[in-house]
Amino acid sequence: MSVGDGDIPTTLSPDQYAPRFSEVVNLVDDFGADPSGEHPIDAPLRQAWDNDRLIVLPEGEYKMNRPFRRTNTSNVGLIGQNAIIRHGEVKAIHRHTVDRGEYSGSTMMFRIGTSTNPHGDLVFGGLIFDWGWHANAGMQGLNAFIDGEAEIRNIVFHGTHSLGSFANLRVASAEPDSVALVDSVDMSGGGLHYIDTINTREERRYDEGPEHPDFGQSWGSTGFTGHPDQQGTTVIRNLVCGSWPDNAIYPRGGSGRKIVSGCTVWNGGGSQIRTNGGDDWEPVEWLDGTDDKDEALDGSYPSSVIEECHVLIDNKPDGVYINPRGILIQDGHQLVRDCEIEIAYAEGGGAGGTYGFGTRGEGGESPAGPAVVENSRITLNENANAIYVSPYTNSIEFRDIEINTVGWEAGLNRLVGGTGADQLENVIVNAP
DSSP states (O other): OOOOOSSSOOBOOHHHHGGGSSEEEETTTTTOOOTEEEEEOHHHHHHHOOTTEEEEEOSEEEEEOSOEEEOSOOSEEEEEEEEEEEEOOEEEEETTEEEEESSOEESEEEEEOOSSSOBOOEEEEEEEEEOSSSSSOOOEEEEEEESSEEEEEEEEEESOBOSSSSOSEEEEEOSTTOEEEEEEEEETTOBOOGGGSSBOOOOOBSOSOTTSOSOBSOOSOOSEEOOTTOOSEEEEEEEEEOOOSSOSEEOOOTTSEEEEESOEEEOOSSEEEEEOOOSOOOOOHHHHSOSOHHHHHTSSOSSEEEESOEEEESOOOTTOOSOOEEEEEOEEEEEEESOEEEESOOOOOGGGSOEEEEEOOOSTTOOBEEEEEEEEEEEESSSOEEEEEOSSBSOEEEEEEEEEESSSOOOHHHHEEETOOSEEEEEEESOO
């Protein structure tokens, strides 16, 4: 079976990463892992994982029947050359635990570090997580909480996540001077709502009204997730994200800086990109070009940034009753620039409706923003707000924005909902 033939590369070179480690090992040659996918690699993985070691997975197919968890190691690498990873057959699953089948236990396949015991430096990638091999497949490929530096790249999630559990990636950094880079990841296959899977989850109802089907408020899965305890800097770059029951790219959480750059995302059941700001971060030399915080605050990434992303809403996932939205800005300083949003499916208006850019704040100490959105374009093929500003918003300014309505007409006042923006500078509707 051939998978992972898209635009995202699924290999990492051992020669490139070897200088970072004191030892390089091959999981097949040195620890007897089966590259045919017949026998699980759980035991070889446990034996091979050690401090200051780079583990190489040569091209092949690898099966995991147990979750793999490590919190007490540092500077470990797991890299593949088009290595396909599958979990064993799942026959019964409740919430986030498999209780019958070849695979058993938590649906976090790789859990590296926790918020109370973060892992040290990590390199992870050159892998294909195959959710297309079976009708009931799809787990969290990696859940990583890192104190140090993490480089997670060149990963393809093949097929549709169809177990209604934790979705593909959760990555966060643990301390102000830590940084996690997630680069070149394809999860375009998206995921199913748990009510459309064999998962026997039972969740809190959204309401008791007859207009909603009988399923709970947890919509099942979010493509990429951050963490409420995050500090430091997390960079999500070149991530391709398809339709998920909940938010698509959701790094919001904690008090760190989040950079979402060059991502393509569509048809998430909530927001396509949803994030927040934070001040608990230290400069990253390769990102900021300096180790001086004052200089970094005057640089390209003075806060959380969403840049050069393309968002499309032209459908709503099955089984989801929240209306899809474009880019949602929450608490803390944020900058959005050079983004494009296209809406070809919309429901409702105002806070509960579909919109391009929006804010969501809370009373007290958690208002949305302050934020600036600049040099971006919104195309509305359906009647919807281009911008919605919630009542609990610190401030938000829009500069050099192009709004195009296709097949209908509206003035700027109609296109900006809620409490309105603090500043609209060079915002043009239907420019010739």
